[in-house]
Amino acid sequence: MSATITTSLYGVAATLIQIVAVGLGGPLLVGLMAKVKARAEGRVGAPIVQPLRDLRKLLSKERLHARHSSVVLPLAPMIILAATAVAVAISPLVSTHPFLGSSADILVVVYLLLTGTVAAALAGLDAGTAFGGMGSSRVMTIGALAEPALLVAVIALSIQSGTSNLPSMMSSTIAHPDWVFGPSRLLALGALLIVVIAETGRIPVDNPATHLELTMVHEAMILEYAGPELALFSLGEAMRLGLLFSLVANLFFPWGIATSDSVLALAVGVILLMAKAALVALGVALIEVRSAKLRLFRLPELLAGGFVLSVLAVVTGLVTK
Amino acid sequence: MELYLAALGICAAAAVLAAVVTRRVRVVVSSILGALGCLLAGGVALRILITGSTSTFHTSQLLPMSGLSLTLDPLAALFILASAFVGVAACVYCVGYAHGAMASRTAMTLLFVFILTLLAVPAASSVVSFMFCWELMALSSMLLILTNQAHSSDARAAALWYGVMTQFGAASILLGLLLASLGTDQTFSAIGAHSSQLSPTLRSFAFVLVLLGFASKAGAVPLHVWLPKAHPEAPSPVSALMSSSMVAIGVYGMIRVGEDLLHGGTVWWWVSVAALGVVSAFYGALHATTSTDLKRLLAYSTIDIQGLILIGVGAAGVLNDSGQPVVAHLAMMAVLLLMVAHAGFKGALFLGAGAIEHATGTRNLDRLGGLIHTMPVTAFVVGVSACSIMAVPTLSGFSSEWLLLQGLLHGFADSSTPALIVMLLGVIALALTGGLTAVAFVKVFGIGFLGQPRSSGAADAREVSTSMKVAMGWLVVPSVVIGVVPGAFVALLNRASSSALATPVVSPIDKGTGLVLSQLSGAIEPAALFVGLVVVLIVVWAANQRLAQRRSRRVDAWACGRELQTPRMQYTATSFAEPLQRVFADVLRPQNDVEVTHVAESRYYEQSLLYENRVVDVIEMRGYRPLITAALRVGRFSRRLQNGSIHRYLAFGFVALLVILVVLA
Numbered sequence: 001m002s003a004t005i006t007t008s009l010y011g012v013a014a015t016l017i018q019i020v021a022v023g024l025g026g027p028l029l030v031g032l033m034a035k036v037k038a039r040a041e042g043r044v045g046a047p048i049v050q051p052l053r054d055l056r057k058l059l060s061k062e063r064l065h066a067r068h069s070s071v072v073l074p075l076a077p078m079i080i081l082a083a084t085a086v087a088v089a090i091s092p093l094v095s096t097h098p099f100l101g102s103s104a105d106i107l108v109v110v111y112l113l114l115t116g117t118v119a120a121a122l123a124g125l126d127a128g129t130a131f132g133g134m135g136s137s138r139v140m141t142i143g144a145l146a147e148p149a150l151l152v153a154v155i156a157l158s159i160q161s162g163t164s165n166l167p168s169m170m171s172s173t174i175a176h177p178d179w180v181f182g183p184s185r186l187l188a189l190g191a192l193l194i195v196v197i198a199e200t201g202r203i204p205v206d207n208p209a210t211h212l213e214l215t216m217v218h219e220a221m222i223l224e225y226a227g228p229e230l231a232l233f234s235l236g237e238a239m240r241l242g243l244l245f246s247l248v249a250n251l252f253f254p255w256g257i258a259t260s261d262s263v264l265a266l267a268v269g270v271i272l273l274m275a276k277a278a279l280v281a282l283g284v285a286l287i288e289v290r291s292a293k294l295r296l297f298r299l300p301e302l303l304a305g306g307f308v309l310s311v312l313a314v315v316t317g318l319v320t321k
Numbered sequence: 322m323e324l325y326l327a328a329l330g331i332c333a334a335a336a337v338l339a340a341v342v343t344r345r346v347r348v349v350v351s352s353i354l355g356a357l358g359c360l361l362a363g364g365v366a367l368r369i370l371i372t373g374s375t376s377t378f379h380t381s382q383l384l385p386m387s388g389l390s391l392t393l394d395p396l397a398a399l400f401i402l403a404s405a406f407v408g409v410a411a412c413v414y415c416v417g418y419a420h421g422a423m424a425s426r427t428a429m430t431l432l433f434v435f436i437l438t439l440l441a442v443p444a445a446s447s448v449v450s451f452m453f454c455w456e457l458m459a460l461s462s463m464l465l466i467l468t469n470q471a472h473s474s475d476a477r478a479a480a481l482w483y484g485v486m487t488q489f490g491a492a493s494i495l496l497g498l499l500l501a502s503l504g505t506d507q508t509f510s511a512i513g514a515h516s517s518q519l520s521p522t523l524r525s526f527a528f529v530l531v532l533l534g535f536a537s538k539a540g541a542v543p544l545h546v547w548l549p550k551a552h553p554e555a556p557s558p559v560s561a562l563m564s565s566s567m568v569a570i571g572v573y574g575m576i577r578v579g580e581d582l583l584h585g586g587t588v589w590w591w592v593s594v595a596a597l598g599v600v601s602a603f604y605g606a607l608h609a610t611t612s613t614d615l616k617r618l619l620a621y622s623t624i625d626i627q628g629l630i631l632i633g634v635g636a637a638g639v640l641n642d643s644g645q646p647v648v649a650h651l652a653m654m655a656v657l658l659l660m661v662a663h664a665g666f667k668g669a670l671f672l673g674a675g676a677i678e679h680a681t682g683t684r685n686l687d688r689l690g691g692l693i694h695t696m697p698v699t700a701f702v703v704g705v706s707a708c709s710i711m712a713v714p715t716l717s718g719f720s721s722e723w724l725l726l727q728g729l730l731h732g733f734a735d736s737s738t739p740a741l742i743v744m745l746l747g748v749i750a751l752a753l754t755g756g757l758t759a760v761a762f763v764k765v766f767g768i769g770f771l772g773q774p775r776s777s778g779a780a781d782a783r784e785v786s787t788s789m790k791v792a793m794g795w796l797v798v799p800s801v802v803i804g805v806v807p808g809a810f811v812a813l814l815n816r817a818s819s820s821a822l823a824t825p826v827v828s829p830i831d832k833g834t835g836l837v838l839s840q841l842s843g844a845i846e847p848a849a850l851f852v853g854l855v856v857v858l859i860v861v862w863a864a865n866q867r868l869a870q871r872r873s874r875r876v877d878a879w880a881c882g883r884e885l886q887t888p889r890m891q892y893t894a895t896s897f898a899e900p901l902q903r904v905f906a907d908v909l910r911p912q913n914d915v916e917v918t919h920v921a922e923s924r925y926y927e928q929s930l931l932y933e934n935r936v937v938d939v940i941e942m943r944g945y946r947p948l949i950t951a952a953l954r955v956g957r958f959s960r961r962l963q964n965g966s967i968h969r970y971l972a973f974g975f976v977a978l979l980v981i982l983v984v985l986a
Contacts, residue, residue: 063874066878067875072693078858105843111714114711114713121767141760147759151748164843228869314748
């Protein structure tokens with residue numbers, strides 16, 4: 001009995017650590033990527049903690065709501081945050097058995113992320129402005145094209161493990177190190193990288209630094225946000241980024257994650273998670289530096305490429321099974 | 322069984338009452354009577370699902386020669402339960418909704434006849450009883466589509482399309498069932514017992530005929546063309562019933578005949594069912610994304626969900642035939658859950674669309690907007706149901722689609738080629754439609770309810786009456802309940818699925834509140850997720866109130882510094898879906914026309930500019946129109962025989978008589 005209590009206590013601890021780690025780490029990853037980009041472009045750049053400072057500044061500002069907006073405007077960032085936080089809570093990021101880990105299905109995570117996208121798109125339409133609608137329409141278009149690649153890539157990984165339960169997927173990867181460089185995994189990794197870039201709105205899909213009206217995607221959608229609501233929105237988006245980076249890192253390289261109940265294992269898990277996510281962020285930032293933003297109507301080719309990769313991942317997985 | 326008959330009797334009484342009493346009594350009293358009948362039928366169906374018993378009834382009084390046979394088994398009971406649940410909502414909704422043509426004697430009587438047949442078809446257990454109920458269902462729904470024909474010529478065309486398609490389907494089903502019953506009695510139990518003695522070719526032939534008929538009722542592409550015409554034109558309670566119950570009965574027919582009567586047959590039957598499903602899911606989702614007529618969009622989304630259901634039926638059939646009964650049951654249970662979930666949210670969405678049409682006078686999304694301020698209850702109902710259809714976690718769409726994906730995922734363990742192909746295509750179809758459905762329903766809610774009103778009708782909208790709100794609220798219940806505690810329905814689903822697939826197995830899903838597949842590995846606990854979401858929402862809300870200032874100030878929208886923001890500058894439903902329409906232009910074949918009028922003085926200045934964008938159903942234009950023109954040509958040719966001259970007709974008669982005499986001699 002006491003063993004189960006200890007296990008669930010460690011589970012609760014792991015869940016809380018994950019939420020805090022992603023909540024703080026997400027904005028830091030955004031800052032890190034900005035820094036890496038600045039350095040690569042020969043600038044000094046803002047400090048890595050700048051996104052956190054921005055959040056604090058925004059929280060102290062006045063709460064402004066656009067004239068024709070409804071309850072969706074304040075509700076949407078909260079829903080994004082809630083959906084992302086629950087996804088973070090159940091995913092095995094620091095430990096393979098967080099609280100609720102038994103229902104930590106990768107499909108739940110996929111659909112919680114979709115929920116966030118939907119909430120954001122509705123927020124863009126709420127104020128009834130041209131730019132908001134443009135942003136929402138584009139975000140949903142990209143989302144609709146990225147979703148198939150994401151889902152099929154995830155299924156490819158699940159077929160290999162025989163389950164879509166995330167902790168079991170990671171444990172089985174740890175038990176079979178040879179899977180990591182198998183063709184199916186590498187194809188799925190390629191597909192997931194494209195999806196992650198699309199879902200987090202990075203170059204070449206979207207430029208997070210742009211404020212040029214006609215090229216905006218995500219920025220156009222959140223034009224009507226200010227003050228505390230913008231802070232929540234940005235935090236939610238940063239946590240999404242943190243979750244996606246750490247999940248991709250852990251799915252393909254789970255070593256370091258805590259598999260046993262001890263404080264040391266959890267500590268190692270947190271530190272290695274940070275390191276892995278930072279590596280992914282570094283990679284994505286370097287891709288951003290090296291490439292130009294694609295035209296909106298060239299994006300389907302990229303995302304269809306991701307979809308084809310993921311279907312190939314399923315097929316090769318079945319052939320080599 | 323007596324109670325079930327009583328329920329049918331109450332619905333019949335409601336129909337009779339609607340035909341004789343005055344308008345006000347008709348709308349209120351007979352609607353309430355109809356709702357009571359549905360409640361009773363639903364209760365009986367629920368009891369059968371709980372106890373797992375089967376009861377039969379036969380009378381030789383009602384139908385000549387063969388009599389009427391009814392059998393209630395768990396599979397039939399589940400479909401009756403879903404129809405009854407939507408039926409209650411449709412009846413209650415009518416109290417506030419029925420006006421004009423819908424409140425007429427004919428329409429109200431037909432509505433209750435339609436509900437009666439929806440409750441009766443799954444129970445019919447002989448060829449004659451089945452075809453009788455089926456035809457009554459088809460005819461009553463066809464006449465109901467004509468309700469608003471005085472105002473809409475589209476309604477007449479829709480009823481004609483529907484009538485032709487459904488009659489071809491019925492003929493095909495009748496032929497198939499007769500083939501299956503060769504050499505035996507026409508009761509379903511006799512067909513089931515005898516079908517293994519039929520030759521495989523004959524059985525396959527019978528199945529293909531039956532499949533054609535049921536697929537056209539289920540809205541499977543390419544037999545779907547009637548659906549996006551008929552569902553928008555019917556009054557909203559009728560379209561809710563058609564879209565959530567009647568199309569499901571098409572699937573019921575496939576399962577009943579294919580699995581129960583013909584015992585699963587061969588693998589290629591189910592591969593073709595799954596193939597129909599894949600095409601329907603993708604085609605339906607794509608058209609739903611680009612439709613701007615709200616009810617047409619919902620009709621296409623029905624085709625999409627029916628496609629997913631057919632994929633599941635196909636997967637279950639293939640796996641059952643290739644010796645994977647546990648996964649087959651999982652897929653079948655997923656399909657049944659998706660059917661019930663779909664009945665709930667699609668019913669609610671159609672009733673919501675009816676409320677919008679009632680309040681604004683239009684169902685064109687391009688002319689709506691801002692309704693969340695004036696119609697908060699409708700906004701809530703449509704919002705929750707839209708989230709459910711988009712598979713937002715802890716709502717019914719998610720639970721059922723997760724189960725379906727688990728069925729496909731574990732189906733990959735079967736290594737036979739047909740199974741792998743079906744699973745792979747099924748996963749791809751689910752993946753492709755997921756994102757497209759999200760676009761379609763973000764569009765419905767975001768354009769319809771948010772922003773500024775795009776027409777005076779939308780600006781002057783008022784919330785609908787209490788009975789309509791109650792009816793819509795009733796249909797939101799399954800979305801939430803099935804979503805949060807799907808485990809509560811596992812026992813019922815298992816009974817229904819066991820009576821569909823002959824091989825008995827232990828339920829692949831464990832007992833409990835969530836869905837735990839301990840035999841196959843995989844689990845979700847939506848109740849815990851729901852609690853987690855609520856807790857985080859409360860924490861974030863409280864923190865937001867504490868850390869930042871509470872009061873908010875209303876200001877003009879910023880919009881990059883634009884001062885003037887008219888409603889016409891907003892994105893519309895058309896422009897919202899335009900990027901995807903362009904991406905999928907090869908499938909959708911959109912037609913664009915630009916017409917520029919120049920001022921008289923100079924061609925460099927434009928006076929007016931007309932831009933037109935239309936997306937028509939390619940299958941209808943390329944597949945059906947040539948058939949129709951050919952049929953018309955044959956008709957025109959045969960008219961030459963019949964030119965009105967009495968001499969010619971006498972000559973025909975004389976020649977015919979001579980021919981007969983010669984043949985007989």
